């Protein structure tokens with residue numbers, strides 16, 4: 001019999017709250033969370049889609065599982081395709097739908113082979129642990145929406161910046177904010193769908209108003225205490241004022257970007273010991289935060 005590949009592992013982080021990460025890779029590329037209530041369990045992000053996440057979650061809960069995405073990036077929604085329905089902020093739905101139908105499970109197998117520990121590499125094949133990016137029902141979220149799990153309520157807070165529709169989900173019961181990529185040590189604001197920095201600041205101030213409700217921020221890649229919000233506001237303020245460190249770097253999409261805070265030599269950490277950092281494009285600091293969408297002819301498939 002073929003050995004089992006340990007695609008995922010789960011760790012209890014609070015009452016009826018688990019952090020799920022990939023286990024076949026040797027280190028975690030992305031994190032998602034399963035928060036269980038009386039009536040259903042909320043799956044906050046679904047990471048890469050490597051391994052049947054629905055089947056794994058069903059070993060952790062017998063409640064119905066409802067997926068919600070903190071934003072529409074594929075390292076946060078890849079596992080959606082094991083489900084029929086997901087929730088995401090209305091401003092990120094177009095970006096999500098743009099990728100649907102374009103990725104086949106074999107491509108994800110190839111991605112998995114590149115990430116897997118040596119002993120699992122040759123065992124990976126396009127079986128039920130992988131899913132095509134088939135169309136699925138996407139339900140739109142707005143700021144202030146609440147997931148009422150029966151005995152706990154988790155609220156949607158809009159913290160657009162990294163993407164226009166990035167959200168943070170606050171669980172007051174456990175004093176955890178599930179923050180995706182909204183505010184972390186490498187907050188990328190260099191994407192075409194990232195918001196202008198001034199809009200990001202406005203949204204950080206909205207999160208600041210709620211800071212008294214959470215102690216920890218469990219993100220899509222990293223975990224911080226709530227004070228990182230203050231570092232973010234301070235750093236973004238310096239970017240807007242033009243007094244940040246403005247360190248040139250090559251962005252994830254290949255074009256030049258700036259890091260707001262200088263890092264240690266050959267390392268990821270900030271040179272001044274603080275934790276929040278961000279990239280940005282110098283031409284996109286102020287500028288319109290267009291809530292309205294522009295509809296163009298669909299691109300050729």
Ligand SMILES: [Fe+2]
Nearest residue numbers: 071073162181
């Ligand atoms: Fe992201």
